[in-house]
Amino acid sequence: MADVINHVLNTMLGLNAPEWLIIFISNSIAVTLIFAIAPLQMLFMTYFERRAIARMQDRLGPNRVGPKGIFQPVADGVKMFTKEDIVPTAADKMVHLLAPCVVAAPVMFMFAVIPWGPGMYAVDLDTGLLFFFAISSVSAVGLMMAGWASYNKFALLGAMRAVAQMVSYEVPALISIAVIVMLTNSMSIVSIIEAQSGLFISQVDVAGIPDLGLGWFIFSPVGLLGFICFFIAALAEGERTPFDIPEADSEIVAGYMTEYSGMKFALFFLAQYLLNFLLCAITVITFFGGWQGPGISWLWSMAVSEANPAGNPIFNVLAGILGTFYFLAKTYFFFFVMIWIRGAFPRLRVDQLMGFGWKFVIPLTIVNIFSASLWIGWIRWELNPDLAFLSALGEPYSFARWGFAFVATLVMNVAAYTLMTRINRSPDETIDELVADQVFGAVTLR
């Protein structure tokens, strides 16, 4: 952003603007965009979810307000705004008021490090990934505040469940993401995306083939297992079905949101949907290349960037549009997957949730860390000065090594998965019973 502003103001218009002004303008624009786009995303997501889940249940979904019901979220918003704000008499009023803010604010912070397209980010923190997950954990405080301040059994129960769930599932989420940090050697989200250019056969460029932006980590066994574990953890973090235990409406009314109405409730709702969006986004960024895709690098090579200050800003716009399209398409696909899972599976019990998290997902992610280190070791031997002579063996050798690493880590991960399913079956369950269990398979954890 700052590059483009600098180019437009100083190079094209010759205003000789100071650096602080450029930074101020670019950040103002970025913040405005985030605060404008984030709620719109949330509005669209509610509509998207309701329409998609309706079709899965052979219904139509909201289709009355506007064409195909597209303005339904607006109508819902109006309803929320005009609702009476009810605070329980026994509630801790200050904490009750602050809780939705504490939940919603971190989610808005998280947007700061999300790149929507090449060069389209508010800030590129060196510890962007860490920032993202650290800030997302703040929400748990807000949930606990909401549950505690409501002076309501259901709310407190929901808050306890939410915090327990979020804390225990942050562990597998972060271990899965640690694999990506190992692969890219960076915690900057921008450089993680940039590392996923090229082709999926190899993390290194292959001569003669253009940069198609398909070097996504999902195409390696390490990335695949990491993705599966991370996405499961993301479902739990975002309180999506089958992990929607904190707000299990059939058990504890609405969990920590029980005593909230009107705009305070809407803030929780906003925070939740935005968190889901961000979790899908970070899944896409870490495992599916973010805005990477065919054509981006070609457009970006002609745009204004640090490497190419003499480029044309039009290509910034074009690359941005295409990158945003790729990014949003992937993100909404994963949000669709979340809806899809919601349509398919029933809710887990709390003990099943905890058992699944600690006894199944976390061991798998730890194995994944191990196979990731092997993977990195095998495909990057030549980076070690002592083993530099191996690179002299040429490209065929490099590919063969890559293939070996692929097969070896795949075997390791599949073996780990199989072992976990065997270990996690209940003691009196035979293998045949386990296999015949059609609902959750080994994951039932009776």
Next chain:
Amino acid sequence: MNIPIERGKVVTVARGQSTSVAGFSLSKGLGVVFRHWRRAWFEKQHQNVPATASESAPNAGNDKSKPTAFVTLEDMSKSYGTFTVEYPEQRIKLPEAYRNMPVLLYDDETGHELCTSCFQCQRICPPQVIHMTQAKDPASGKPVPSVAEFIIEYDACMSCGFCAEVCPFDAIKMDHEFELSTHDHPSLTVYKRDLNRPVSYYESIAPGFWAEARERAYKKLATNMKRRPGAIGIAPHLTEKITAAQAQAAQAAAAQAPAAKAPAKKAAAPRAADTAAAPTDKEAKLAAIRARNAAQKGGSAPAAGTAADAPLPTDKEAKLAAIRARNAAKKGGSTPAAETSAEESPPTDDKAARLAAIRARNAAKKGDATPSEESDQPAAETPPANDKAARLAAIRARNAAQKATEAAEQAADSATSTPEAPASSSEEGKPLDEKAARLAEIRARNAARKKGDQE
């Protein structure tokens, strides 16, 4: 997966093939959901069940809706796609036995209400929301088998349908109308005026039930009509409508035809024949009902015959003949029938009435001789008094054609059942405006042809 489950019997359901890898059955569940999603988008409202008997029933339905045929699926496991009925636009056809609120019936042709004020419904009503007053003969002060006022409190009615079941005269029936919500609470106390529904309406919503009740209902009505003097027992809104129409016609005639000797009375509808409210008309009404019954029993040909050899000495007889002819046309199936509406000739003008009857007979005869060829025979040769009358004649002719088409549809022998031309005769008898008369003739013919083309 059709599993007939008897009471108390445990059925073990085979759950398909088991997967070889534990945990992968999750993907199977996702597959099922995805299939539903895909089909709901791309294969909308798929009904894979052949039309059942309920669907092939006459498509009566509410007039305000475009009823979409929704078939109850025998096997829900085979259904897919969205099955939502988008209510205000789409409606499920209500079953005949659906009941919401009770209404009162009156005969379409005579306008007579079927209710005799026997108080059976009032007695049986569990929430006690039915109230009625028996009609009294103003001359003698004796009670008459007819109801003066009938009130149902819809707000407290529980839709049990006891009133309809207990009614010995089939006068009170359960309506299918269910959109009764209102801001106006007192409007839910409904008076006879708003409770009255024509028999044809009930027949349209519950054809099977009415077919069962029809004969006994009309039989009892005929008996009761004998004991109703004057306009007593005629649906009140019809009485008013008829009076209004008469007044209007009189005005028009006075303005347009100063040469008219007699005050021209103009009837709005066929049932106007019975609304003169003169005691002498009682016989005519009776005759009409008898004629109809005869037509019903004796098939079409005899009915046509009776219509044909009416002697027609007075206008009363003319009316009778007209009603008979109309009934014959309605019931007459494949045989050609003549439609006359010679109901309102001025009492001084017997000639016109006779003319109408003769014309009707001629039309019937002609239709008999050549049933298949040249069926368009509008007999509106007598020029109507004015343009309005002409238009009226045209509308009548069209209605008659419609009825004739319906009759033809019912006929088994479809080869000879060409829609019959209505012989609509306007009987003002004053050749004031020939152009209007010709216009009416052309309109009638076009309407008949149109009907025929649709056939």
